[in-house]
Amino acid sequence: MIRIGYSANHTVRSRDCNRRRRQKAPGEGKDEHPQILRGSRVTAESDPPGAHSEAAAGPLGRTAYWIGSAGLLIATAADAIAVAGRHTGFHLLGSIEVVQASVVLIASSAMVAATIVGAHASVHILTERLRPGTARRLARGAALLGTLLFLLIAAGSAWVASDLWSGFEQTELLGIPLRWLRLLWIAAALLIAMLFLRTATRRAA
Secondary structure (H helix, E strand, O other): OOOOOOOHHHHHHHHHHHHHHHOOOOOOOOOOOHHHHHOOOOHHHHOOOOHHHHHOOOHHHHHHHHHHHHHHHHHHHHHHHHHHHHHHOOOOOOHHHHHHHHHHHHHHHHHHHHHHHOOOOOOOOOHHHOOHHHHHHHHHHHHHHHHHHHHHHHHHHHHHHHHHHHHOOEOOOOOOEOHHHHHHHHHHHHHHHHHHHHHHHHHHO
């Protein structure tokens, strides 16, 4: 009868192989293709700690922060009171209109703050594989396109606001005037366009 199994020598050789696998040379465990991960990293990872907070600490950043915070608190409070009122028999009149007006404050301040700190979504898979000069020119062109885009948005919003200015446009229940919300968004769009233009000229220099 032939006995099938592992011999003692085979067991010793297996242990030696496992020991050699665990004792890797320095650098063997590193990723062989780090450029794949480098190409998709988030921009904020390359910034020093606190860079965004320092950039947003200026008067403009603080103003955007407080406007957005006020809008968020108002929207949260109005929605929470409206939901709680459904179970207690208390009805908050015009809660949806309050939330809608607060969204204008939140969105405008968020866009301004994101432009100040350069936190708009961006992908570097292509630009990191280009020459530094080419990448800088593309970044400058993207900033100029952002300037043009928000100038067009501000112009369109101003056109609509001018047509409806004499109509005293307001909400249905609470009578919240919409002209001031439109002016806030127009001012935010113009400010964002100026920030993009400043970014483009700074990179050009």
